[in-house]
Amino acid sequence: MSWSAELVEALGRENVITDPARLRTYECDGLTGYRVQPAMVVLPRSAGEVAAAVRVCARHGVPFVARGAGTGLSGGALPVADGIVISLQRLRRIMEVDPVNLRAVVEPGVTNLDISKAAAPYGLYYAPDPSSQQVCTIGGNVAENSGGAHCLKYGFTVNHVLAAEVVLADGTVTRLGGESPQLPGYDLLGAFIGSEGTLGIVTQVTVRLLAKPAAIRTMVADFATVAGAGDAVTGIIAAGIVPAAVEMLDNLAIQAVAASTESVYTPDTAAALVVELDGPPDDVAEQFDEVQEICRRNGSTKIMVAADAEHRALIWRGRKAAFAAVGRISPNYFVQDGVVPRGRLAEVLGRIAAMADDAGIRVANVFHAGDGNLHPLVLYSEGEGQHDRAEHLSTQIAELCVELGGSLSGEHGIGADKACSMPRMFGQDDLATMLRLRSAFDPDGLCNPGKVFPTPRLCGERPGPYRPHPLEEAGVIERL
Amino acid sequence: MSTVTTYRPSTLADLRDAMAESARAGERLAVAGAGTAVEWGGAPEHDAVLDTTAMSGLISYNPTDMTVAVQAGMPLRSLQETLAGNAQWVALDPALAAAGATVGGLVATADAGPVRHTFGASRDSVIGVTVVLADATVARSGGHVIKNVAGYDLAKLFHGSLGTLGVLAEVVLRLHPRPSATATLAVPCHAAAAFDLGGRLIHGSLEPVAVEWCGRVLLARFDGTAGGVEDRGRRAMALAGDGAEWLPGDDERAAAHWAAVADLVRGAEGDTVVRLGTAPDRTPSLAALVAREAAAHDVDAAMTSSPFAGAHTVRLRGGTASQHAAVVTALRAAAPAATVCRWTPGLRDQLPAWGEPPPAVAVLRAVKRAFDPNDRLGKGRFAPWF
Numbered sequence: 001m002s003w004s005a006e007l008v009e010a011l012g013r014e015n016v017i018t019d020p021a022r023l024r025t026y027e028c029d030g031l032t033g034y035r036v037q038p039a040m041v042v043l044p045r046s047a048g049e050v051a052a053a054v055r056v057c058a059r060h061g062v063p064f065v066a067r068g069a070g071t072g073l074s075g076g077a078l079p080v081a082d083g084i085v086i087s088l089q090r091l092r093r094i095m096e097v098d099p100v101n102l103r104a105v106v107e108p109g110v111t112n113l114d115i116s117k118a119a120a121p122y123g124l125y126y127a128p129d130p131s132s133q134q135v136c137t138i139g140g141n142v143a144e145n146s147g148g149a150h151c152l153k154y155g156f157t158v159n160h161v162l163a164a165e166v167v168l169a170d171g172t173v174t175r176l177g178g179e180s181p182q183l184p185g186y187d188l189l190g191a192f193i194g195s196e197g198t199l200g201i202v203t204q205v206t207v208r209l210l211a212k213p214a215a216i217r218t219m220v221a222d223f224a225t226v227a228g229a230g231d232a233v234t235g236i237i238a239a240g241i242v243p244a245a246v247e248m249l250d251n252l253a254i255q256a257v258a259a260s261t262e263s264v265y266t267p268d269t270a271a272a273l274v275v276e277l278d279g280p281p282d283d284v285a286e287q288f289d290e291v292q293e294i295c296r297r298n299g300s301t302k303i304m305v306a307a308d309a310e311h312r313a314l315i316w317r318g319r320k321a322a323f324a325a326v327g328r329i330s331p332n333y334f335v336q337d338g339v340v341p342r343g344r345l346a347e348v349l350g351r352i353a354a355m356a357d358d359a360g361i362r363v364a365n366v367f368h369a370g371d372g373n374l375h376p377l378v379l380y381s382e383g384e385g386q387h388d389r390a391e392h393l394s395t396q397i398a399e400l401c402v403e404l405g406g407s408l409s410g411e412h413g414i415g416a417d418k419a420c421s422m423p424r425m426f427g428q429d430d431l432a433t434m435l436r437l438r439s440a441f442d443p444d445g446l447c448n449p450g451k452v453f454p455t456p457r458l459c460g461e462r463p464g465p466y467r468p469h470p471l472e473e474a475g476v477i478e479r480l
Numbered sequence: 481m482s483t484v485t486t487y488r489p490s491t492l493a494d495l496r497d498a499m500a501e502s503a504r505a506g507e508r509l510a511v512a513g514a515g516t517a518v519e520w521g522g523a524p525e526h527d528a529v530l531d532t533t534a535m536s537g538l539i540s541y542n543p544t545d546m547t548v549a550v551q552a553g554m555p556l557r558s559l560q561e562t563l564a565g566n567a568q569w570v571a572l573d574p575a576l577a578a579a580g581a582t583v584g585g586l587v588a589t590a591d592a593g594p595v596r597h598t599f600g601a602s603r604d605s606v607i608g609v610t611v612v613l614a615d616a617t618v619a620r621s622g623g624h625v626i627k628n629v630a631g632y633d634l635a636k637l638f639h640g641s642l643g644t645l646g647v648l649a650e651v652v653l654r655l656h657p658r659p660s661a662t663a664t665l666a667v668p669c670h671a672a673a674a675f676d677l678g679g680r681l682i683h684g685s686l687e688p689v690a691v692e693w694c695g696r697v698l699l700a701r702f703d704g705t706a707g708g709v710e711d712r713g714r715r716a717m718a719l720a721g722d723g724a725e726w727l728p729g730d731d732e733r734a735a736a737h738w739a740a741v742a743d744l745v746r747g748a749e750g751d752t753v754v755r756l757g758t759a760p761d762r763t764p765s766l767a768a769l770v771a772r773e774a775a776a777h778d779v780d781a782a783m784t785s786s787p788f789a790g791a792h793t794v795r796l797r798g799g800t801a802s803q804h805a806a807v808v809t810a811l812r813a814a815a816p817a818a819t820v821c822r823w824t825p826g827l828r829d830q831l832p833a834w835g836e837p838p839p840a841v842a843v844l845r846a847v848k849r850a851f852d853p854n855d856r857l858g859k860g861r862f863a864p865w866f
Contacts, residue, residue, distance in 0.1 A: 100679065101760045144629065147627060152626075155600075158636075172842075174840045175838075175839040176840055180790030180791055181790070182756070182757035183590075184834065185862070186637050186638070186640055186844055187639040187640055190639060191632060191633060194629050194633060195632060234544060238544065240658070240660070241657070279687060279704070282705070286708060287705060341547070341624060343544040368627070405624055411627060413629055414629070414630055425623075425630055431631070432617070433611075433617060433619035433621075434632040438632070440843065440846035
């Protein structure tokens with residue numbers, strides 16, 4: 001029997017898509033510039049069916065790509081032409097919310113926000129909050145080790161997942177992690193989270209829940225210069241304050257957000273900082289005053305304090321909708337996700353502006369200033385033939401972050417998008433060592449191939465040469 | 481093993497060379513930092529020891545970025561002293577730090593102390609590593625920024641590896657500010673009451689940074705601003721009721737309570753010390769089991785728990801090796817995720833080094849094969865699992 005017939009038999013015809021028109025829905029994720037039509041999409045309804053599908057793939061050597069909501073921004077769910085997509089959208093049960101043990105057990109297709117909604121009656125929530133949290137799924141969050149606006153204080157997906165049931169590349173089902181984080185043996189769960197779907201498929205996740213903070217205070221501080229806003233961030237951190245979030249928007253991003261009627265941002269300010277503190281009321285009140293004082297000292301031109309929860313929601317809606325808002329001022333855009341050490345924010349923003357000028361392309365900046373995670377939005381017009389120039393600039397920006405001692409990606413993942421840039425950040429031995437881990441999980445390389453690691457097919461015959469990391473040149477790190 | 485070679489490299493290059501030499505000689509190698517966790521799990525068969533304590537330098541420290549890079553042999557205690565000058569710290573307070581445990585050793589043992597309640601274990605503070613594999617390959621993952629998802633995170637893999645995958649050479653850590661005020665709530669109570677009160681402190685959003693139950697006392701530490709800690713103290717005392725004490729940060733009794741936790745975890749010559757992991761709400765039943773088994777086998781048992789992390793340590797004192805073996809066997813039956821960290825003399829002859837293997841043991845084996853195909857590093861550390 002052919003593998004496709006076996007899949008139909010294993011899952012039922014109604015759970016398999018082969019019609020080209022319907023397959024088109026799955027040909028890309030949030031990185032829409034890359035598109036590949038898979039040979040088939042399967043829609044399993046249980047972990048057992050996921051495992052059955054993977055076993056068929058393993059027997060026939062068919063590559064498979066797991067997919068949640070398809071909101072990923074690095075092409076991590078980009079299909080393989082001769083392979084299948086395993087959609088986890090039908091595994092969306094919340095199995096258990098356990099307020100006593102402060103955890104929830106959910107299937108991978110449950111959205112990030114629905115976990116917090118289910119926990120809310122107990123005064124609990126799930127901390128990581130990527131901007132797409134209304135639609136993105138916990139399975140995708142596990143694959144990408146998603147962060148969000150609040151990860152400066154609360155960390156990432158990997159800090160909030162206790163256990164996962166996973167289907168391995170040979171179709172066996174196992175459990176990583178356990179009831180307690182104190183477990184003997186290698187931290188396979190930690191290595192699995194953020195592996196971008198290349199080590200297996202998660203079919204159940206146990207997440208930690210936190211008690212909602214008693215107080216939340218949010219402000220928007222305007223600045224006459226981006227550098228002034230950057231200095232304020234440095235000042236806040238130097239004061240020993242760990243805000244729940246520190247977000248920066250530059251003028252172009254603010255203009256995009258302001259094009260929406262409900263915007264609370266000052267349209268003509270050069271930069272705005274959103275600072276949020278949360279925690280016990282007296283601690284928050286004391287530090288909130290201090291943050292305002294630091295902003296003023298660094299030349300803030302206006303400080304708006306959120307009056308109530310609704311006002312705060314408006315501030316966040318503007319911030320979280322910034323990517324979409326950019327669509328109002330540009331027909332197309334690329335989002336980058338590089339990270340620089342916080343102390344180099346002003347420098348990197350200056351260099352991005354200069355590179356943008358050189359390329360004749362506009363770049364808007366919305367980013368997590370507290371942890372140096374940039375989200376430059378490279379604006380271009382497909383119609384005006386700017387695609388290649390914009391893509392080149394986008395890659396240059398990611399690689400600039402590495403040059404400044406940072407990373408290609410803070411939360412969106414490498415995926416298909418930045419795999420060819422990996423040799424800028426890691427040497428051959430580093431990548432080869434990572435591949436040993438991959439081979440332990442997936443010796444035949446069937447699980448989401450073509451992601452994370454550069455291949456000649458993906459990157460041309462000559463993947464970019466390794467260049468010394470600046471920290472190596474400075475003698476801070478060594479490569480032998 | 482009377483004639484054991486010792487390698488004591490002081491640089492990454494030395495370490496790589498030592499590894500290459502040892503590989504050529506086909507030696508079985510035991511990796512050691514300060515040696516504070518040398519007894520954990522199985523006793524590795526070895527022809528040579530790789531001692532990392534000469535790799536103890538600070539590589540880079542940037543207070544503005546709140547990150548630090550160190551050679552893996554640096555004692556955590558020394559690092560914390562350096563960071564204190566800038567009112568910063570690595571949010572990690574394992575008991576073995578006071579005995580000189582190294583940063584690399586703490587990662588390799590997946591160790592943590594009471595603040596794991598908020599900050600997790602060393603895995604949650606490590607943002608980059610450089611490792612040297614059994615074949616002398618030098619590999620790096622992560623980096624120097626807090627937020628970074630580029631490539632696989634090898635630091636996680638080495639977390640808990642007990643010297644069986646490679647040698648940690650360099651570690652980059654994220655830092656946290658030291659709080660301006662701290663205080664401890666101490667409430668004498670049994671385990672069930674402690675779990676209940678701890679839950680009310682958490683659900684009441686009082687945000688204790690650590691919750692520990694040790695020596696029949698619930699300890700909850702609160703970090704924050706002076707006013708904030710004071711306010712939470714009032715509310716915590718109201719929840720705790722009679723018998724509760726509020727001990728400001730400089731109170732000697734607070735220090736004594738926390739020292740007792742660390743003391744119990746470290747154990748002493750002749751003790752058996754076991755670490756266990758369970759779901760949080762199993763803390764009271766585990767405490768009852770420990771008391772029952774200790775009484776049945778005539779052993780003196782003490783326990784400390786971070787209940788909401790589900791992390792427990794049991795110390796057995798007095799009695800014979802076979803009495804200890806009976807208690808450990810009962811503990812393993814209740815909580816298979818158990819590590820024996822200290823073995824009373826003779827106990828190793830009575831018990832396998834590990835109990836029931838975890839469900840993903842096949843993956844653990846595959847990872848071990850991929851990183852150390854000749855089983856040169858820490859051979860037998862995870863026996864009988866692999």
